[in-house]
Amino acid sequence: MRAKAALLVALLVLGPLPAVAQSEQMDEAIDISRMLLNPPEGVDLAYGAFQRGYYLTALRLAERRAGQGDAVAQTLIAEIYANGLGVAQDIPRAISWYNQADQNGDVQATFQLALIYQSGTGVTQNRQRAARLFQKAAEAGHAAAKYNMGLLHVEGEFAEPNLVRAAQLIGEAAEAGLPEAQYDFAVMLLEGAGVAPDTERALELLALSASEGLADAQVEYATLLYMGALGERDATAAAGWYARAAEQGNPVGQARYAMMLAAGEGVPADIETAAMYRDLARRQGLSDSNLDNVIRGADPDVRARGEERARYWPGVPPSQEPAPTAPTSEEDDTLDQPLPDMLDTLPPEISEMMGGED
Structure with a gap:
């Protein structure tokens, strides 16, 4: 049985590698061993390996079940091949x-x-299918299917043009917590498109x-806060949401946050950062x-620093990088740690997957 445990680790730890990389992969080997040998109650082993990023292990665990008609395992294998995860x-x-998984429900x-x-x-693209x-x-x-079906009803080419039905489906997806649906349904509520207007619920979504x-939702919400949709104009909250959108690369958020930074409205004035977001x-x-x-009209040096930051965004210019820290002489002793004793006992399904008897 020790030979099977060694084989399991050999499959997961690929060498030779630098000491740090070896340590990281050893940690992964121990992690996956614990997951396979002592899984929490109700945990699907293949899905657990997939969630941890151990795609080849997930594939091996799913293949046998998939061959027996397990639809969830079939979908997991499809996900691995569709995204090139480990293969x-x-x-x-x-x-x-x-x-196969679709046919199996x-x-x-x-x-x-x-x-x-x-x-x-x-x-070949087939939007009707x-x-x-x-x-x-x-x-x-x-x-998510409800949301996409709602969009098709809005588009009206591959589904019946029907804003009421679209609002119903997108609204159901929004209630299920899908952020894109929450945003689109909020806009429909604001505009009264296929549904009665409801500004309060739109703001909540x-x-x-x-x-x-x-x-997009951050920009829309910031704009409504800035305009006083909640009763009082809240420039501080608006600036905060514009900043979040700007940090994600949204151009509208960047331009509006830049203006608030330049004007010192809702946020301390910062011409340099305003110049950066303006350029972005x-x-x-x-x-x-x-x-x-x-x-x-800003100070040329301040403007130049902001423009330099834009060129290196989302990183920082070399002139602003922190000085490198001196290397330590401490050696990583994690490689000396023994493997857990539980590697001595592999469950039958893992033993069979790893190649039979000793």
């Missing part, structure tokens, strides 16, 4: 597995197939979507003549 990307092979496989045909990734698959997954309760990191927004095709005039 060469193979879209046709992924589609084959997704099809896995709604996630149905949705992924719809995305593939919608985009034409690795296959994608619409049928989105509809199937939506009827099974898949939130925008706040949720913005908190989840959706830059302009690179994406968004210019603001008022902002340009403010930056143009």
